[in-house]
Amino acid sequence: MDRKLKIYTDGGSRGNPGPSAGGYLLIDAETGEKFAEEGIYLGVTTNNQAEYLALKYALEAALKLGCRDCEVYMDSLLVVNQMRGLFKVKNRDLWPVHESIVELAKQFKHLSFTHIPREQNMAADAAVNRSLDGQQAVVDVGQLPQDLA
Numbered sequence: 001m002d003r004k005l006k007i008y009t010d011g012g013s014r015g016n017p018g019p020s021a022g023g024y025l026l027i028d029a030e031t032g033e034k035f036a037e038e039g040i041y042l043g044v045t046t047n048n049q050a051e052y053l054a055l056k057y058a059l060e061a062a063l064k065l066g067c068r069d070c071e072v073y074m075d076s077l078l079v080v081n082q083m084r085g086l087f088k089v090k091n092r093d094l095w096p097v098h099e100s101i102v103e104l105a106k107q108f109k110h111l112s113f114t115h116i117p118r119e120q121n122m123a124a125d126a127a128v129n130r131s132l133d134g135q136q137a138v139v140d141v142g143q144l145p146q147d148l149a
Contacts, residue, residue, distance in 0.1 A: 004029035004069040004110075009058045010124035011042075011050030011076070014132060020045040022054025023127025026062055029071065036061055039127030041135050051076040052097040054124070055083075059104045059111075068109040073116045075125075080115040 006027045013020035026036040042053055062070050074080050081087040089098045105111050
């Protein structure tokens with residue numbers, strides 16, 4: 001795929017830690033066409049772990065589509081600043097997933113991270129809540145990341 005994608009991700013937990021889910025949307029940056037919308041129930045994690053896992057699964061989905069040019073939009077300022085290298089990842093529980101995302105990022109020609117207000121991330125948030133309400137993977141379009149298949 002020779003297109004640029006906009007990726008919207010969100011993670012959430014009901015309790016911290018508590019039942020958690022991640023959600024993402026993959027959208028063509030030029031046409032606005034939605035390639036994938038997915039919510040994934042994660043079990044019991046922290047909110048920050050859910051945010052990171054949502055990002056990881058979204059990037060894996062983009063790579064499966066063959067996309068190497070992506071703009072990521074998240075309402076987690078912490079994750080955005082950590083992925084930009086502005087903040088250190090101090091929580092050791094986040095180190096493995098952060099490192100796996102850093103490795104995934106090397107496969108992209110262009111990958112940027114932008115913080116957005118929660119109000120601009122409602123579709124990803126809705127995917128999270130649908131998954132939490134159903135406590136199962138909710139897939140609209142696209143394929144599951146390989147480790148969930």
